[in-house]
Amino acid sequence: MDAHRMITNKKILVCEDDEVLSSMIQFKLNKEAFGEVVKVNNGKEAKEQIDKQTFDLIISDIHMPYFSGLELLEYIRKTLHKETSFIILSSEGLEKTVMEAFDMGATDFLTKPFSPGELSMRVKRLLAA
Amino acid sequence: MGYWIDKLALLGGAYLVPLALLLIFFGLSNFYVLLIFMKRYKQQQTEKVREKYWDEIEKNLALILIQSMDDDFEREHRHTLADLWVLQGKSPKISQFILNEIIKQKSNLVGEAQDVLLRVYYELNLKSISKKKLKSRKWHRVAQGIRELELMGQKDCFPDFYPFLKARNSELRKVARAGLASLSPNPLSFLDYVNEELNEWEQMAIEMRLRDKKKEDLPSFHHYFDHHQLSVAIFCVRMTEQFKVYEYVPKLTHLLETASGKLLTTVIQSLDKMEAYQTLKSIKHVLGKTSSPEVMIACLRFMANHGNSTCHDLLEECMKHPENEVRTEAVRAAIHLQYAFHQSDEHLERMFYHHKNQLTA
Numbered sequence: 033m034d035a036h037r038m039i040t041n042k043k044i045l046v047c048e049d050d051e052v053l054s055s056m057i058q059f060k061l062n063k064e065a066f067g068e069v070v071k072v073n074n075g076k077e078a079k080e081q082i083d084k085q086t087f088d089l090i091i092s093d094i095h096m097p098y099f100s101g102l103e104l105l106e107y108i109r110k111t112l113h114k115e116t117s118f119i120i121l122s123s124e125g126l127e128k129t130v131m132e133a134f135d136m137g138a139t140d141f142l143t144k145p146f147s148p149g150e151l152s153m154r155v156k157r158l159l160a161a
Numbered sequence: 162m163g164y165w166i167d168k169l170a171l172l173g174g175a176y177l178v179p180l181a182l183l184l185i186f187f188g189l190s191n192f193y194v195l196l197i198f199m200k201r202y203k204q205q206q207t208e209k210v211r212e213k214y215w216d217e218i219e220k221n222l223a224l225i226l227i228q229s230m231d232d233d234f235e236r237e238h239r240h241t242l243a244d245l246w247v248l249q250g251k252s253p254k255i256s257q258f259i260l261n262e263i264i265k266q267k268s269n270l271v272g273e274a275q276d277v278l279l280r281v282y283y284e285l286n287l288k289s290i291s292k293k294k295l296k297s298r299k300w301h302r303v304a305q306g307i308r309e310l311e312l313m314g315q316k317d318c319f320p321d322f323y324p325f326l327k328a329r330n331s332e333l334r335k336v337a338r339a340g341l342a343s344l345s346p347n348p349l350s351f352l353d354y355v356n357e358e359l360n361e362w363e364q365m366a367i368e369m370r371l372r373d374k375k376k377e378d379l380p381s382f383h384h385y386f387d388h389h390q391l392s393v394a395i396f397c398v399r400m401t402e403q404f405k406v407y408e409y410v411p412k413l414t415h416l417l418e419t420a421s422g423k424l425l426t427t428v429i430q431s432l433d434k435m436e437a438y439q440t441l442k443s444i445k446h447v448l449g450k451t452s453s454p455e456v457m458i459a460c461l462r463f464m465a466n467h468g469n470s471t472c473h474d475l476l477e478e479c480m481k482h483p484e485n486e487v488r489t490e491a492v493r494a495a496i497h498l499q500y501a502f503h504q505s506d507e508h509l510e511r512m513f514y515h516h517k518n519q520l521t522a
Contacts, residue, residue, distance in 0.1 A: 052223040053269050055226075123269075144269045147272035148230070148270065
């Protein structure tokens with residue numbers, strides 16, 4: 033019970049330019065009642081949200097308009113010096129991309145196609161940590 | 162009078178022919194411009210429909226996927242499906258947009274979401290759009306239809322691809338063959354009818370489809386080891402190695418006796434990568450009788466990885482080969498097999514240590 037209470041009232045940012053996919057992710061995370069889920073469709077909006085408020089977790093696609101997921105990650109780690117949990121979503125499972133993401137400080141990496149259930153489990157694990 | 166008629170005829174010929182040519186050129190240019198204009202107009206109309214209805218399509222598809230995660234799925238699903246039906250009725254292009262989006266989301270999601278997408282695909286009768294394209298006279302439309310059916314996993318449709326397996330258009334041929342490799346229970350059956358070279362792109366497209374299959378669903382590559390088309394035989398040998406089909410090692414070993422040239426080299430390389438050390442004796446036999454440097458190099462590389470002290474004699478022979486690359490590979494293999502140089506041949510000794518120093522530098 034206490035563990036579940038720990039993973040509510042969290043703030044999650046979902047950065048994905050695919051509207052159908054981002055709506056699904058938002059719905060799934062809302063259903064798990066982790067807290068507030070903010071959805072943006074491009075890197076510019078994501079940066080604005082990150083500057084405006086603090087998030088417990090950011091889920092971002094690699095390829096987005098304006099700023100890529102990796103550029104966003106770099107911004108958070110090197111400019112803002114924040115340790116926010118960061119999950120990268122990507123359709124490329126290339127070893128090079130995965131290594132680059134982890135080198136930059138990503139907390140987790142999920143390759144498409146993925147199951148919403150799996151994403152939810154990983155989010156739960158990260159938020160509980 | 163006759164003089165004037167001749168004069169007029171001459172003048173007419175001098176001016177009329179160029180005039181006629183000019184008119185033809187002008188007419189053709191206008192026709193071409195008209196074709197481009199019509200194409201652009203059609204694209205603009207499609208884009209307009211897309212802009213008008215895209216948000217609604219995305220919203221409804223997202224809703225359907227979201228509803229699948231809800232308890233009251235069936236009831237809500239029927240409502241949203243009805244909305245999509247209504248949308249479809251507004252323009253014939255909308256079905257294609259919905260299909261494109263479903264295909265895209267299928268590549269994003271696994272599990273129940275995929276089942277939901279497939280269900281929507283059937284309920285909106287989107288399969289018929291792709292099947293209709295197979296009857297088009299434009300090759301790129303046919304290719305698109307095949308690709309859509311393949312991406313949606315419509316296994317019952319692969320017989321419809323047969324007419325295109327030998328299409329003159331190479332792109333259409335590639336798509337049809339790849340589609341068959343993906344959907345047919347006998348993925349390489351079209352190879353029975355291949356008379357031309359299986360090019361690199363086709364090979365890659367087929368290999369990608371085979372990678373999605375479970376091991377028990379892989380085709381019997383060995384049926385094509387002696388195919389009359391060299392590229393097909395080489396492809397099947399490579400696939401045997403790629404998919405680590407170890408039960409074919411005896412067949413590959415048998416192929417060592419009959420194959421030559423590039424096929425033989427590929428067989429040796431495949432046995433090497435499959436770590437078929439038990440074929441060492443056969444490889445030594447090949448090395449002993451071949452004169453092809455490429456085959457020798459492949460054999461020597463095999464020996465470097467899987468050889469033993471019984472290979473030393475052959476290695477010494479290869480160190481004397483006129484081709485530098487063969488000598489280098491022989492020395493490389495010797496180093497791997499911890500060969501101790503004991504020959505009295507000074508030239509050979511110099512050459513051996515020269516190559517060894519180069520390799521170990």
